[in-house]
Amino acid sequence: MFARHKEIASSIEGLTDEERELLYSGMNIHGHLCGAMPVGFRAGLAALKALGSERERDMDKFAIIYAGNRHAAGCFADGVQFATGCTFGKGIMKKEPKGKWSFMVVDKVKGKAVKVKIKAGFIKKVYEAPFISEYRIKGIKPTDVPKDAAEAAFKRPFGLKLEDFLEIEGPFDFKVEKTPASFNLEVCEKCGEAVAENYVRLEDGKKVCPDCFSYND
Ligand SMILES: [Zn+2]
Numbered sequence: 494m495f496a497r498h499k500e501i502a503s504s505i506e507g508l509t510d511e512e513r514e515l516l517y518s519g520m521n522i523h524g525h526l527c528g529a530m531p532v533g534f535r536a537g538l539a540a541l542k543a544l545g546s547e548r549e550r551d552m553d554k555f556a557i558i559y560a561g562n563r564h565a566a567g568c569f570a571d572g573v574q575f576a577t578g579c580t581f582g583k584g585i586m587k588k589e590p591k592g593k594w595s596f597m598v599v600d601k602v603k604g605k606a607v608k609v610k611i612k613a614g615f616i617k618k619v620y621e622a623p624f625i626s627e628y629r630i631k632g633i634k635p636t637d638v639p640k641d642a643a644e645a646a647f648k649r650p651f652g653l654k655l656e657d658f659l660e661i662e663g664p665f666d667f668k669v670e671k672t673p674a675s676f677n678l679e680v681c682e683k684c685g686e687a688v689a690e691n692y693v694r695l696e697d698g699k700k701v702c703p704d705c706f707s708y709n710d
């Protein structure tokens with residue numbers, strides 16, 4: 494499977510060698526071929542270019558994804574993560590679920606941000622392509638979609654001009670308040686699990702984790 498991913502990534506034109514390498518890693522992590530991850534990937538690269546910034550390796554940028562849950566855009570968010578390096582695990586990607594194919598990337602060092610929106614006309618075409626209209630809509634899993642349809646859906650966004658499928662707003666000023674990260678560790682006095690200091694709560698004079706806190710709504 495990884496070998497096939499390598500072949501497909503290597504065949505994509507219009508990317509640098511490094512971007513192809515990144516796409517290949519992203520395909521392996523994402524797990525299946527689909528039509529939305531590559532859209533997010535290209536859009537993420539375009540966002541960085543518009544910001545004049547490199548892919549994030551530390552925590553100096555963050556992304557907010559306006560895709561929600563239970564609709565066909567989750568894979569899109571993965572592509573944005575792979576391209577921008579703004580990942581969920583590093584705490585620099587978050588979802589503000591609005592059911593949209595759009596996102597914002599903020600460069601905290603530059604104090605600049607861009608918003609990227611995928612054009613409605615293009616999304617309609619993605620929904621009409623066989624990958625969704627013949628398979629996904631019937632509940633067929635992406636890995637069970639015939640290889641040709643899945644590969645066609647995956648490759649399609651790379652053959653388009655950026656202006657054919659996305660709009661970029663910005664760069665515009667975006668100031669971010671600096672908030673510190675905690676390196677202080679506590680141990681919950683009820684369950685014994687380790688918990689970062691900034692998530693500890695007090696209950697009857699004991700330091701407890703959010704799970705053990707009784708006053709939750
Ligand atoms: Zn996918």
Ligand SMILES: [Zn+2]
Pocket residue numbers: 681682683684685686701702703704705
């Ligand atoms: Zn606890």
